[in-house]
Amino acid sequence: MGVGNVSPGRARQQPVRAASTDVARLAGVSQKTVSRVMNNEPYVRDEVRDRVLRAATQLGYRPNGAARSLLSGRSRRLGVISLGTRLYGPMTMLVAIERSARRLGYAVSVAHTSEDDQHGVADAIEGLLEQGVDGIVVAEAIDEGQITVTVDVPVLTIGRFPGLVAARRIRSAEKSDRSGSVATRHLIELGHTEIRHIAGPPRWWASRDRADSWRAALLEASLPVVEPVAGDWSCESGYRAGLQLAEDRAMTAVFVANDDMAIGLIRALQDAGRQVPGDVSVIGMDDIPSARFLRPALTTIAQDFDAVATEGVGLLAAEISEPGAVERTLHEVDPPLIVRESTAASG
Structure with missing residues (x-):
């Protein structure tokens, strides 16, 4: 059927879009005030802002982004x-x-x-x-x-x-990421003196900074520094690093640059017969949602x-x-x- 034969009664009625003038009228303010509220500009009283927003919600008003950009x-x-x-x-x-x-x-x-x-x-x-x-x-x-x-x-x-x-x-x-210092100081306060580190990929600033602050905390406490083992942030790389570190019998604690690698490390240590935290304490970084449900639950540095x-x-x-x-x-x-x-x- 051709367009010209469509009955007017059957034509789809397009909803009329509310305008800023409608919002202004309902809220009892000027159109300029509506514009200032919608652009999140300062110096609008909270009571007026709330009134405009309630009116906009009631009318289903949405600012025209293209027009606002032009203005x-x-x-x-x-x-x-x-x-x-x-x-x-x-x-x-x-x-x-x-x-x-x-x-x-x-x-x-x-x-x-x-x-x-x-x-x-x-x-x-x-x-x-x-x-x-x-x-x-x-x-x-x-x-x-x-x-x-x-x-x-x-x-x-x-x-x-x-x-x-x-x-x-x-x-x-x-400044360098201070998470490594916070983690390492925690381990030092627990009496650990042989503290190792599993780092992230070397091109990442976060990886470098966490390693630097771990090293600085050890030097400040006059404790030995053994070069970190590098991972790639994955659980698998943490596991591989853990098998390597498990052979270090002097080690009693590890700061790991993220929680996923810490999970891999814990599994590798357990597979090698070393208990966490009985033989080796482990602290991660990020506080991923699953960290508190692990066994043992993972000590970590959170990021907000x-x-x-x-x-x-x-x-x-x-x-x-x-x-x-x-x-x-x-x-x-x-x-x-x-x-x-x-x-x-x-x-």
Whole structure:
């Protein structure tokens, strides 16, 4: 049947989309106030903001993102560069960044890089800039040498990334990850003096930093340092490293750079006839969801991904709104130690 023969009574009626003027009328405010609330701008009283949001919800109002971008000159989109991996840490951080961005009214474009790509970060930044993002988050953790980018949007780096140079950069302080120190001090306080380390891949800044802070804690306590055994973050690599370390009869404790490798280590030690924590104490890093259900339950260093993402993305959004108003640096504290069953006093 041709379009011209369709009965008007049977034609599908398109719902009328609510406009900002409708929200303003229902909330009893100006259209400008509605715009300020929808753009998450400051200096709107909480009572007025709540009234506008309730009216918008009641009417099913959604801001027209394209029109808002044209008026503000901003896309309300952040670009995020993340390592293309299923590892718990990077994936959890990415989810936390996306959640934080949505809360602030930003959409997210994600560019994944790979460990084998020598120019992954630089290429990803160029690709995101072509999409017109308002700011960029680099949650990348691998050393790619010095990367200089010339961009007019702010760049947030989460974690240490000394090779990146950008005009408007928000960063965590360029200090080493202190998790290795926290973990090693815990083992020293339990009376251990022969403390080994299973490190992650050497190109990862997190791996280097955790090894450096483990080494520094041992040297500060005048304890011997035996070179770490390197893994690749997987349980399997932790198991292989564990079989090697099981032959070290002087060893009584191990700090492992992530929980997955710690799981492999514990299995290897048990297969070799060494009990955890009776013969060897083990502490991991990340506090993965399964850590507390292991036997023994895994002592570990936790990471508050949500807190870091919330603060970092908030600083990035502030820099987008008010460029260069203040120097913006992520706050850093020692990560929390979660003591469970896999560490005990040296026998």
